[in-house]
Amino acid sequence: xxxxxxxxxxxxxxxxxxxxxxxxxxxxxxxxxxxxxxxxxxxxxxxxxxxxxxxxxxxxxxxxxxxxxxxxxxxxxxxxxxxxxxxxxxxxxxxxxxxxxxxxxxxxxxxxxxxxxxxxxxxxxxxxxxxxxxxxxxxxxxxxxxxxxxxxxxxxxxxxxxxxxxxxxxxxxxxxxxxxxxxxxxxxxxxxxxxxxxxxxxxxxxxxxxxxxxxxxxxxxxxxxxxxxxxxxxxxxxxxxxxxxxxxxxxxxxxxxxxxxxxxxxxxxxxxxxxxxxxxxxxxxxxxxxxxxxxxxxxxxxxxxxxxxxxxxxxxxxxxxxxxxxx
Numbered sequence: 001x002x003x004x005x006x007x008x009x010x011x012x013x014x015x016x017x018x019x020x021x022x023x024x025x026x027x028x029x030x031x032x033x034x035x036x037x038x039x040x041x042x043x044x045x046x047x048x049x050x051x052x053x054x055x056x057x058x059x060x061x062x063x064x065x066x067x068x069x070x071x072x073x074x075x076x077x078x079x080x081x082x083x084x085x086x087x088x089x090x091x092x093x094x095x096x097x098x099x100x101x102x103x104x105x106x107x108x109x110x111x112x113x114x115x116x117x118x119x120x121x122x123x124x125x126x127x128x129x130x131x132x133x134x135x136x137x138x139x140x141x142x143x144x145x146x147x148x149x150x151x152x153x154x155x156x157x158x159x160x161x162x163x164x165x166x167x168x169x170x171x172x173x174x175x176x177x178x179x180x181x182x183x184x185x186x187x188x189x190x191x192x193x194x195x196x197x198x199x200x201x202x203x204x205x206x207x208x209x210x211x212x213x214x215x216x217x218x219x220x221x222x223x224x225x226x227x228x229x230x231x232x233x234x235x236x237x238x239x240x241x242x243x244x245x246x247x248x249x250x251x252x253x254x255x256x257x258x259x260x261x262x263x264x265x266x267x268x269x270x271x272x273x274x275x276x277x278x279x280x281x282x283x284x285x286x287x288x289x290x291x292x293x294x295x296x297x298x299x300x301x302x303x304x305x306x307x308x309x310x311x312x313x314x315x316x317x318x319x320x321x322x323x324x325x326x327x
Contacts, residue, residue, distance in 0.1 A: 007059050038087065038218055039114055046083035053078040069135075076128055080121040087114065105208050105270045112268050113210075113218075115168035123161035127153040171272060177204065178267060178275045179296060180283040181232065194235040196277065198227040206233060208270045213242040214262045241265075245291040264294040
C-alpha cells in the first residue's frame with residue numbers, strides 16, 4: 001500500500017507539473033514541436049510512450065502483478081507501435097473512403113520517405129512475435145531457456161530489417177519527369193502556385209501525394225488529379241514552403257553527415273514513386289535559384305530530346321525517366 005500510494009502521488013505530481021508547464025508555454029511548445037521533422041516527432045513520441053508504459057509496468061512488477069518477460073515485451077512493443085502510429089497517422093489520406101485504404105496509402109508513403117525506420121519497426125515486430133512463439137514452444141517441451149528466444153529474436157530482427165530495407169530501396173522509383181515551368185503568387189493569399197508539367201510519355205497520378213521542400217518539411221498539397229503526358233498541374237503551396245537549394249547537414253561521428261536539406265523539392269505519390277522536381281530557367285530565375293542542378297533549358301527542348309532519344313533502338317526512355325542519386 002505504501003508503494004502504491006507513493007507511486008501514485010509521484011506520478012500525479014509529475015503529470016500535474018507537465019500540464020502546468022504546457023499550459024503556461026503552449027505557444028512556444030507548439031512552435032518548437034512544428035520545427036521538428038516527422039521522423040523526429042515519431043521517435044520522440046515512441047520513446048515517451050515506451051517510458052510511460054515502462055513506469056506503469058514497473059509498478060505492476062513491484063506489486064507482483066506481472067513477471068519480468070511481460071515487462072520487457074510490453075516496453076518493446078510500445079515503441080514500434082507508437083512510432084508507426086505517428087508516421088501512418090500523419091500521412092494517411094483524408095480522401096480515402098475506407099480506413100484500410102487510408103492506412104495502405106500511409107504505409108506506401110512512409111516506405112518511400114523513411115524506409116530505414118519502417119524496416120526497423122516491421123523487423124522488430126516480427127522479431128518479438130517470433131521470440132514469443134519460440135519461447136512458448138520451448139516451454140511446452142519442458143526445455144525453456146531464456147536466451148534461446150532472445151537470440152532468435154535478435155538474429156531475426158537484423159535479417160528481416162536488412163531484407164525489408166533492400167526491398168524498399170529496390171521498389172522505390174526515382175524519376176525526373178515533373179518540370180516546374182512557372183511560379184505564381186496570387187494576390188491577397190498567403191500561398192503561391194507551383195506550375196509543373198509532365199515531360200514523360202505516361203500519366204502521373206498526383207492524388208493523395210506529398211511534397212517535401214528543400215528544408216525536408218512535408219506538405220500535403222491537396223492535388224486530386226492525374227497529369228497526362230505534356231499537361232500541366234498546379235500545386236498550391238503554403239508560403240512556408242522552401243524552394244531554394246539547401247546543403248545544410250549535421251556532422252556525425254566517424255565522418256558521417258546527416259542531411260538537413262535537399263537540392264530540389266521532391267514529390268511522393270501513393271504508388272511509391274519519387275519525383276525530383278526539375279526546373280526551367282524561367283521558374284528558377286523567379287526564386288533566384290543559383291544552382292545548376294536539376295535545371296533544364298526549356299520544356300520544349302526536353303520533350304524533343306526525349307522523343308528523339310526514344311526513337312533510338314539502344315535507348316531505354318519512358319516510364320522510368322532519368323534516374324537521380326538518392327540523398
